[in-house]
Amino acid sequence: MRTDEAVRVATLAGARVGMPVDDAQVLRVGENGVVLLSGVGVLVRVVPRAGAVQRVRLEIAVAEWLASQGVPVARPVRSEPIVVDQHVVSLWEYLPGGHSADLVTLARCLRLLHGVPRPVGLLTRVSPFSRLREQLASAVGLDERDRAFLREFRDGLAVQWDHATFALGEAVLHGDAHMENLLVTTAGRCAFIDLESVCVGPPEWDLTLSALYYECGWFSEHEYAMFADSYGYDVRCSPAWPVLRQIRMLRMTLWLAQSADNDTPRRQQLRHRLDSLRDGSAPAGWTGF
Structure with a gap:
């Protein structure tokens, strides 16, 4: 807007x-x-x-x-x-002075969140493909070949998701758990923000973004190891990891496609993401915006 x-x-x-x-x-x-x-x-x-x-x-x-x-x-x-x-x-x-949390703080707060009792009747179940149809329809910088590829990619992942096995049971999830959605104030207070995606589902869903960002090269090996150790689980060990990472990469690509129309670096990165999804090299070379 x-x-x-x-x-x-x-x-x-x-x-x-x-x-x-x-x-x-x-x-x-x-x-x-x-x-x-x-x-x-x-x-x-x-x-x-x-x-x-x-x-x-x-x-x-x-x-x-x-x-x-x-x-x-x-x-x-x-x-x-x-x-x-x-x-x-x-x-x-x-929250005055609020800034993005570090990975260890995110891991600890996610452990706390995932440990609360699930409420009755308040939260819906996680929907990994929510709004993807609308985003695909409204995305800019995509030709019909791109749209057909992404639809087929999404449909294949939906089948895999339905048959995925998760190791951590069910919990209350943030739904979009990354460092920028957990603020830390100058006084040391932590606060999750952007709560519109809170839901119930496998905790692995909340852990996947940090692992994928590490694969993108946005975190060091030490930083990611501290995240996994602080939470107590490395989601890359989950039998569902292959489908989790691909769903998140699809969502990241469609998110970028919403704003790539008049921005040359974004258009170039969108094209790279599409090419790397096609040839299986993703997320190598993915940059953040």
């Missing part, structure tokens, strides 16, 4: 609940927008889809439940979303 749109919607939502909005400051825009109201220490998250009310309401409820279980999370400051035009807005506490 656009920066000016995020500010306008955040300002209207804040004013509607009586918050000062003169100091609205955009922190991030993409598929959604994040705006800071620094005067009251509130983050305004803007989702540009009016039909997302139930999903945002669930994310708020999940955050409140996780906090009650002692899981470190960013907490909502309002229990109901606000609808502004065709946007759904939620209000969250701001």
Whole structure:
């Protein structure tokens, strides 16, 4: 979404609940927008889809439940979303000085998260292929040959997923567990953010991103070994590892395809990812954005 749109919607939502909005400051825009109201220490998250009310309401409820279980999370400051035009807005506490956690901290917090009792009726089961059809349809920089390849790739992985064997049982998952989704403040407080993917499923799903990022060369061997040791399990030993890593690579490729239209480095990296998925060399040469 656009920066000016995020500010306008955040300002209207804040004013509607009586918050000062003169100091609205955009922190991030993409598929959604994040705006800071620094005067009251509130983050305004803007989702540009009016039909997302139930999903945002669930994310708020999940955050409140996780906090009650002692899981470190960013907490909502309002229990109901606000609808502004065709946007759904939620209000969250701001964590001053928050920066991405290191891998050891991520591993320890994931152990804590995966150890909480599974709630009845609150969470859905992990859906590895959620939204991939929509992303494939809306992706830029893909020709029909690319789309056909990715559809076939996805369908084959779906069959493998249905027959996969997992070693760690079932747990509450973050769903998108990487260092940028766990903040650490200057005071030492940890907090999981972006809770819209929290679900129930095999813990291996949450461990796969860090292992795959290591394979991409984004972490050193020592850093990844510390992550696996701190959690107590190396997901690369899982019998499901081959399908887990390929699903994550597919998702990473389609994520990049959403924003590669007018960006030459992104288009080049997207083309490399597609070629390497085809020839089996992925994720060699994958860079982050």
